[in-house]
Amino acid sequence: MSITQQYLLDTHRARSLGAAAPPAPGTHDWRLLRAWREERRFRAVLAGRPVRHGLRAALVRWRRRPT
Template identity: 45%
Template sequence: MNAAQQHMLDLYRAAQHGESAPPAPGTGDVEAYRSFRTWRAFQAVVDERVAARRARRAGLFRFLRPAARLRPAAVRPPAVRPAAARPSAVRPSPAQDTGRRVPDACGRPAEC
C-alpha cells in the first residue's frame, strides 16, 4: 500500500468516526527540510566550521592561482561594459495604461 492509498483509508476511517481529516502526505516536507537546513547552518556557525571552511577555500584558491597574488590590482585593466549592455531609458508605449502604472526597467507596467 502506498502513501496515497493509506491516506484515502485514513480519510475513510476519520469520516466513519466523525474525526477531522488527517493532513495529506508530504504536507510538511518543505518546512521540515528548511528547518533542518537552518539548524545545520546554525550548528556550523557554533562549531566554527564556517570560518575553517573559508580558510581552506582561500588557501586552495591561492594554491590554484599563484599568479593572482603576484599581480597588483592597479595593473589589471578596468572592466568596460559594451554600449549595448548599458541600461537605457525605457519609454512606455502609448498603449499602456498610464493612470496608476509606471514602467519598470524593462518597459513593462508595474503597480505603484
C-alpha cells in the same frame, strides 16, 4: 500499501470517528526541508564552522565562470 492508499485509509478512519482529516502527502515537504536546513546551519554555528549557502554559492560561481 502505497502512500496514497494509507492516506485514503486514514482519511476514511478519521471521517468515521469524526476527527479532523490528516494532511495530504507532500503538504509539508518545504517546511521539513527548511527546518532541516536551519538545523544544519545552527549546528555549524555551534561547532564554530562557517555557515555555507550551498545552492546560492554554486549558482554564483556558475554565473561568474569564464566562457
